[in-house]
Amino acid sequence: MHSPDANRLETLPSATGGIARLAYAQLKESGVELEPLLKKIGLTLHQIEDPGARLRVRDQIRFLNLAAGALKDHLLGFHLAQLPDVREIGLLYYVSASSEMLSEALRRLTRYSSIVNEGISLKYIDGADICMRFAYVGVGRHTDQHQIEFWMALLVRTCRQLTGLRVVPTRVRLTHLRDNTRFEFAEFFGCDAEFGATVDEVAFAPSAKQMPIVSADPYLNKLLVTYCEEALSSRPKSSGSFRSSVENAIVPLLPHGKARAGEIARRLGLSQRTFGRRLSLEGLTFSRILEGLRSDLAERYLADGDLSISQIAWLLGYQEVSALTHAFKRWTGKTPREVRSQTAA
Numbered sequence: 001m002h003s004p005d006a007n008r009l010e011t012l013p014s015a016t017g018g019i020a021r022l023a024y025a026q027l028k029e030s031g032v033e034l035e036p037l038l039k040k041i042g043l044t045l046h047q048i049e050d051p052g053a054r055l056r057v058r059d060q061i062r063f064l065n066l067a068a069g070a071l072k073d074h075l076l077g078f079h080l081a082q083l084p085d086v087r088e089i090g091l092l093y094y095v096s097a098s099s100e101m102l103s104e105a106l107r108r109l110t111r112y113s114s115i116v117n118e119g120i121s122l123k124y125i126d127g128a129d130i131c132m133r134f135a136y137v138g139v140g141r142h143t144d145q146h147q148i149e150f151w152m153a154l155l156v157r158t159c160r161q162l163t164g165l166r167v168v169p170t171r172v173r174l175t176h177l178r179d180n181t182r183f184e185f186a187e188f189f190g191c192d193a194e195f196g197a198t199v200d201e202v203a204f205a206p207s208a209k210q211m212p213i214v215s216a217d218p219y220l221n222k223l224l225v226t227y228c229e230e231a232l233s234s235r236p237k238s239s240g241s242f243r244s245s246v247e248n249a250i251v252p253l254l255p256h257g258k259a260r261a262g263e264i265a266r267r268l269g270l271s272q273r274t275f276g277r278r279l280s281l282e283g284l285t286f287s288r289i290l291e292g293l294r295s296d297l298a299e300r301y302l303a304d305g306d307l308s309i310s311q312i313a314w315l316l317g318y319q320e321v322s323a324l325t326h327a328f329k330r331w332t333g334k335t336p337r338e339v340r341s342q343t344a345a
Contacts, residue, residue, distance in 0.1 A: 013119035013138040017048070017055035018088065019150050022080045023067040024048050032070045040066060057119030057139050057147075064146040075181060077146025081153035082188070086161050089154075092116050095228050096213075097162055098221035103209040105162055106132060109155070112228045115235065120151065129170055130208055134200040140247045141200075142297055145176050152202055156189060159204070164214045166190070170205050173197035175252065177315075179306040198252050242278050246286070247293050254294075254317040261286040295331045298324070302340050309336050 027034055038048060041062045047053045048063075055063075068076040087093050092112055096105040103126070110124040110132070119139040125131040132155060134148060141148075152172060159167040168190035178195040185193040249267045253259040264286070265275035279285060294316050301312040313324040328336050 013057040013117075014054040015057050015060055015117040015119065016090075017051075017053065017060060018084075018116070019077065019080060019147060020055055020060045020063050021048060021051065022083060023064055023071075023076060026071060026076075026080070027067055030071060037063070037066050037070060057117060058143070061139065061144045061147055065143075068146055074179075075149070075184065077148070077150035078153050078184070078188075080146075081150040081157065086154065086158050089116065089158075091224065091228060091231065093158065095221065095224040096158065097215045098217040098224060099162075099213050100216045100218065100221075101209065101213065102159060102163055102167075102204075102211040103130060105213055106130065106159075108225070108228075109158075112232060115228065115231050117147075117151075118235070120148075126209075129203045129206055131201050131203040136244070136248055138241065138244055140244045141175065142247060142251050142293065142300075145178075148174060148176070148200055152200075153188060155202055159208075162213045162215070163211045165211065167204065167208060167211070169202050171201070171203045173199060173201050175200050177301065177304060177307065179304050242282055243284060243289060246279070246289055250290060250293055251297075254297075255315050257317050257319075259290060259317055291327075291331075294327065298328055298331070298336070299339075302336055303343060305340075309340075312336065 024034070027037070035045065038045065041059050043055070043059055043063065047055065064077060068074060073079060092109065092115060095108050095112060099105040099108055107124050110122040113120065113122045119137055121135045121137050123133040123135065125133060134151065136144075152174070156167065156169060170191065172185070172189050172191060172193040174193060174195050175197055176195065178193075182193060182195075245268060246264060249264045250259045253263065261275065262272055265272045268275065270278065276286075279289075297316060298312065301307050301315060307315075309324070310321050313319075313321045316324060318324045318327070325335050325337075328334070328339075332339065
């Protein structure tokens with residue numbers, strides 16, 4: 001019999017693990033010792049080598065972070081997206097490739113993307129332009145850079161393959177920060193990428209809606225939609241921790257000093273009483289989540305040499321650098337400047 005904890009782990013968002021396996025192949029080719037990396041996350045060689053085994057999304061994100069460090073490639077996800085044949089996406093690719101128009105293909109991707117990755121929810125927005133917006137489900141957005149960059153780059157590559165044209169987005173926006181690597185993104189996407197944005201999204205001009213798909217096949221599409229609907233309905237409903245939902249709501253509000261329990265509860269559609277009760281069920285408090293999140297983000301921001309200490313203080317919601325210094329010393333026993341000096345050395 002499964003324990004309640006085991007049942008909860010089984011319902012955490014999972015993914016087919018294709019991105020992690022691409023990173024694994026790169027590590028293997030580079031001669032990196034793999035078992036210690038996998039052990040840090042709790043993955044086995046069998047899990048990573050079996051293409052049929054699904055991985056928890058949070059484990060995939062952690063593995064990509066470790067792989068990027070081992071390979072010294074801080075754009076690992078972005079680079080991995082340019083390696084595979086896009087047909088390797090499998091059913092998700094073919095249901096899009098058999099659609100009539102690009103707008104229809106993007107709607108198919110939106111509806112069925114959770115078959116490939118339950119931790120990312122896609123939304124198709126048909127307004128002044130076509131917008132594909134990404135949201136994280138049951139996984140902390142602040143932990144990820146590589147997976148989201150992989151998805152965005154692969155989405156654009158897929159649009160280009162489906163239409164036979166070099167489709168250029170009108171905008172690319174990502175909520176995480178990046179240092180001076182914008183040229184690579186601009187060269188690939190054909191437009192500047194905005195980092196530190198309020199949402200993760202890729203947008204295309206309205207004319208893209210009517211771009212015909214070169215491999216359109218309405219009969220095949222009808223068949224594949226049936227398969228996708230069956231695959232979607234057979235997936236167990238995944239659920240991440242309530243903590244990750246709270247963290248994802250906090251991050252964009254930190255720089256503006258609005259990350260307060262009442263505001264987060266409102267954004268999650270809960271009363272403050274229900275919000276407090278949900279946290280209590282996971283043995284948490286709002287202040288503990290806020291403190292842990294700030295600590296994690298501080299370490300990540302300090303690794304970005306382009307961000308000044310005063311900018312980091314602002315991003316974390318501190319009005320004074322001294323407040324950040326005091327908090328960081330409490331978390332790590334060191335000041336931000338000491339950690340940055342050690343990193344530089």
